[in-house]
Amino acid sequence: MxxxxxxxxxxxxxxxxxxxxxxxxxxxxxxxxxxxxxxxxxxxxxxxxxxxxxxxxxxxxxxxxxxxxxxxxxxxxxxxxxxxxxxxxxxxxxxxxxxxxxxxxxxxxxxxxxxxxxxxxxxxxxxxxxxxxxxxxxxxxxxxxxxxxxxxxxTRHLRWRTRQGEDPRLPLVAHRAREFLHANAHLDIGLDQLAAATGVDRFRLSRAFKAAYGLAPHAYLVQLRLSKARRLLAGGLQPAAVAMELGFADQSHLGRWFVRAYGMTPAMYRKRCSNLPDS
Structure with a gap:
């Protein structure tokens, strides 16, 4: 090369x-x-x-x-x-x-x-x-x-996709999925697990959830974790410990999502809310 x-x-x-x-x-x-x-x-x-x-x-x-x-x-x-x-x-x-x-x-x-x-x-x-x-x-x-x-x-233009109809199970799917996410927010949940818990395929699950709550399931789970991260950081917990407790890969992974959502790093948020030193 x-x-x-x-x-x-x-x-x-x-x-x-x-x-x-x-x-x-x-x-x-x-x-x-x-x-x-x-x-x-x-x-x-x-x-x-x-x-x-x-x-x-x-x-x-x-x-x-x-x-x-x-x-x-x-x-x-x-x-x-x-x-x-x-x-x-x-x-x-x-x-x-x-x-x-x-x-x-x-x-x-x-x-x-x-x-x-x-x-x-x-x-x-x-x-x-x-x-x-x-x-x-x-x-x-x-x-x-x-x-x-x-x-x-x-697969958008394949024949078997274009013949899909409405599914009578969808009204309850979003609610069940939301309950599952709240109960398991700390785990590394996959869409396949969420689909199994709600009894529909992943495609119907994602459509039903977004229609009900305005977010895709993965985005909702991230917001759940970030909401809890804010509480833990405000209580004085270090960013690295917060990332580990909430299932993020590491502190930088938490930081990327936190900055996207709130415009500041977890360390900065912790300092402003807890008045504690960085270490």
Whole structure:
């Protein structure tokens, strides 16, 4: 790899999904194929590649989708190169997740990619959110929610999705899910656990919850934890101890969410509310 090219690769421990963010100038890679589905977004520059006997030019915001076995190459036709982010989805994982997410999904569901390159803002946003949550090691429910959002967009036009009707169970689902979150807010809850507790698939669960409370389940759980964090910090508990008690990965993880919500760090909030020294 030359000095002007770089690759940042990570793998999610729960799903095995690899997340990659990379930048290339000139020649990027020779023709090759993967045994995974590739879903990516071009961030900057022009990403040129050949696949299925056609040449493609992906520019910022465009989404590229490749099936297992699709042979492709890559290079940068402009002097500034290109930057992209991508997820590698295992076909077996995908089949399991589609059946868990959608009750209507046929057995052994897979994606059939008709358009390798597409301009779809909703899919681009969902892809970026899934990448960020996995690559950044977010809470389990946050990662799973982002992946569900990606799968929702990837399957949006499939026939079995378009024939979904209203579900009479939904009025009670949001209430049951909210009670479960309050009772288990300190645990590393997954959407699959929440769906099992409410008796519907993850897709219906998320829709019902957001309609009832204005937030997705993962966002509601984060707010529950942050609310408790404020009380603990105001009582004088150190940020690191608060993060450990509430199930955040570490103090910096708590800090990122806290700043997003309140515009200040946990340490600053503790100092202002408790009048205690930092240590």
């Amino acid at each position: 030359t000095t002007h090219n770089w690759i940042d690769l990570n793998q999610d421990a729960d799903t095995g999904i690899e997340t990659l963010r990379a930048h290339f100038k000139g020649h990027a890679y020779d023709p090759h194929w993967h045994d995974s589905y590739l879903v990516g977004v071009t961030e900057q520059g022009v990403q040129q590649f050949n696949c299925r006997r056609a040449k493609y030019h992906s520019t910022p915001g465009k989404v590229f989708l490749l099936e297992p076995g699709d042979i492709h190459d890559g290079d940068a036709p402009t002097e500034f190169g290109f930057t992209y982010r991508m997820l590698y989805l295992d076909p077996q994982w995908l089949a399991r997740e589609l059946s868990a997410l959608f009750e209507e999904a046929p057995p052994s569901s897979q994606l059939s990619v008709a358009n390798i390159l597409t301009t779809d803002p909703r899919l681009a946003t969902a892809t970026s959110l899934a990448f960020q949550s996995l690559h950044g090691g977010e809470l389990k429910i946050v990662r799973q929610s982002a992946l569900d959002g990606l799968l929702e967009q990837l």
